[in-house]
Amino acid sequence: MRATIVGIATGTPDGGVAVLRLSGPAAQAVAKEVIAGELPPPRRLLRRSLILANSQEDALVVSMPAPRSFTGEDVVELHVHGGRGNVQEVMAALLAAGATAAGPGEFTRRAFEHGRLGLEQAEGLAALIGAQTAAAAAQARRLVAGELGRRIDAICEAIGELRAEVEANLDFSEEEERIAEDLPRWQVTILVFLEELGGWLRRFESGRRAREAARVVLAGPPNAGKSSLFNALLGHERAIVAPLPGTTRDYVEARVAIGEYEAVLVDTAGLRAEEADPVEAAGIVRSREQVAAADVVIWVEGADAPPARERPALHGLVIEVENKRDLGESRPGWLGVCSSSGDGLEGVVEAIRRWFVGDGEEPWIGLARHYERASEAVAALTTAARELEAAAPLEIVAFQLAVAERRLAEIRGLSAAGPVGEEVLARIFARFCIGK
Ligand SMILES: Nc1nc2c(ncn2[C@@H]2O[C@H](COP(=O)(O)OP(=O)(O)O)[C@@H](O)[C@H]2O)c(=O)[nH]1
Numbered sequence: 001m002r003a004t005i006v007g008i009a010t011g012t013p014d015g016g017v018a019v020l021r022l023s024g025p026a027a028q029a030v031a032k033e034v035i036a037g038e039l040p041p042p043r044r045l046l047r048r049s050l051i052l053a054n055s056q057e058d059a060l061v062v063s064m065p066a067p068r069s070f071t072g073e074d075v076v077e078l079h080v081h082g083g084r085g086n087v088q089e090v091m092a093a094l095l096a097a098g099a100t101a102a103g104p105g106e107f108t109r110r111a112f113e114h115g116r117l118g119l120e121q122a123e124g125l126a127a128l129i130g131a132q133t134a135a136a137a138a139q140a141r142r143l144v145a146g147e148l149g150r151r152i153d154a155i156c157e158a159i160g161e162l163r164a165e166v167e168a169n170l171d172f173s174e175e176e177e178r179i180a181e182d183l184p185r186w187q188v189t190i191l192v193f194l195e196e197l198g199g200w201l202r203r204f205e206s207g208r209r210a211r212e213a214a215r216v217v218l219a220g221p222p223n224a225g226k227s228s229l230f231n232a233l234l235g236h237e238r239a240i241v242a243p244l245p246g247t248t249r250d251y252v253e254a255r256v257a258i259g260e261y262e263a264v265l266v267d268t269a270g271l272r273a274e275e276a277d278p279v280e281a282a283g284i285v286r287s288r289e290q291v292a293a294a295d296v297v298i299w300v301e302g303a304d305a306p307p308a309r310e311r312p313a314l315h316g317l318v319i320e321v322e323n324k325r326d327l328g329e330s331r332p333g334w335l336g337v338c339s340s341s342g343d344g345l346e347g348v349v350e351a352i353r354r355w356f357v358g359d360g361e362e363p364w365i366g367l368a369r370h371y372e373r374a375s376e377a378v379a380a381l382t383t384a385a386r387e388l389e390a391a392a393p394l395e396i397v398a399f400q401l402a403v404a405e406r407r408l409a410e411i412r413g414l415s416a417a418g419p420v421g422e423e424v425l426a427r428i429f430a431r432f433c434i435g436k
């Protein structure tokens with residue numbers, strides 16, 4: 001019989017309340033052993049005393065019998081007072097009653113094994129627990145809710161239908177005419193699949209951006225007001241501002257919220273050609289490195305200065321900002337700001353935000369594994385389309401369609417499509433905390 005596991009389900013045992021969760025065939029028996037009195041009826045949270053080694057603990061207990069529980073097994077949750085000492089004592093009582101301590105991700109893994117969750121939903125849970133921003137959490141919740149899973153099921157079914165049709169023609173390969181009739185329709189169908197999957201890959205990419213912090217580098221000539229703009233965006237004086245050119249010697253970075261997203265803002269030493277002292281020169285080398293690694297470059301020049309003579313090749317999203325607009329305007333078309341008063345700052349924030357939202361399609365969470373499998377499905381479908389075009393044997397076309405189906409099904413971890421290897425599962429669930 002499978003072990004009945006117990007884990008602390010709340011993030012920290014030092015909260016006001018801690019939740020211990022039992023899952024497995026003996027969950028109810030183990031709980032009964034510790035509770036004075038009856039186990040509450042299913043799905044009702046009732047107050048019970050727990051008998052501990054030297055005292056009693058006042059708890060709220062809920063029982064969720066299989067299969068309608070998170071893991072698909074019998075589950076009992078005990079809500080007890082928080083605090084390490086108390087939680088350890090309750091834990092000890094449950095272990096003494098026959099439960100085994102859960103490993104990282106073991107509850108979620110059981111949920112996956114009992115078909116309560118697709119693998120991508122399990123990964124979504126890990127992402128939700130690890131989400132550092134509201135945007136990341138929102139995406140993770142959608143993954144957990146099964147949005148991607150439903151689309152995968154739908155497209156796999158459609159690819160499967162096409163494959164069945166192609167396979168049905170395998171035996172009639174001499175009937176060239178019939179196949180010639182179906183061919184254009186098959187090709188169009190594959191193109192529709194490719195378009196859909198191409199959209200997924202784009203949305204995975206914007207999802208990745210939304211979850212990560214963008215590296216936003218402020219660069220430009222000395223004295224343009226880069227450090228002033230950096231401080232203004234941060235809302236406090238972090239970088240040194242001075243009227244002397246060459247004040248910022250090394251780069252300075254800080255995290256800043258960009259609406260619901262997050263950015264690492266980097267202030268750099270001004271770029272100038274004319275010779276600087278060795279320290280400033282070293283700073284300039286670093287500035288160039290920062291610019292090269294940037295997702296977004298905010299190129300700053302001051303309204304009181306002539307156009308910069310030196311401007312490195314910029315890539316990524318480039319935002320041209322003219323600072324010191326209180327002193328005039330000499331670069332029409334640039335975003336104008338006045339770092340000293342804060343005028344125009346919202347425009348800069350909005351421009352950075354565009355890096356995250358991209359072309360407006362709603363971003364999806366796409367973990368690296370999802371992106372890889374979907375890309376492999378795209379490659380297989382592309383090959384299938386090319387082979388149809390080249391009048392290759394239909395077996396080969398059907399094979400490529402099957403590969404595409406299998407790659408997509410692997411995102412969900414479905415065993416019908418050939419089980420996802422133990423190694424992959426172990427890697428995914430090892431990332432969880434204990435108790436999840
Ligand atoms: N009038 C005006 N002066 C500014 C503004 N922003 C910065 N400065 C001044 O420009 C000088 C250089 O600023 P700083 O932020 O150190 O420039 P950096 O070398 O590009 O980092 C300082 O004397 C700032 O007070 C602005 O919006 N208006």
Ligand SMILES: [Mg+2]
Nearest residue numbers: 226227247248
């Ligand atoms: Mg500076």
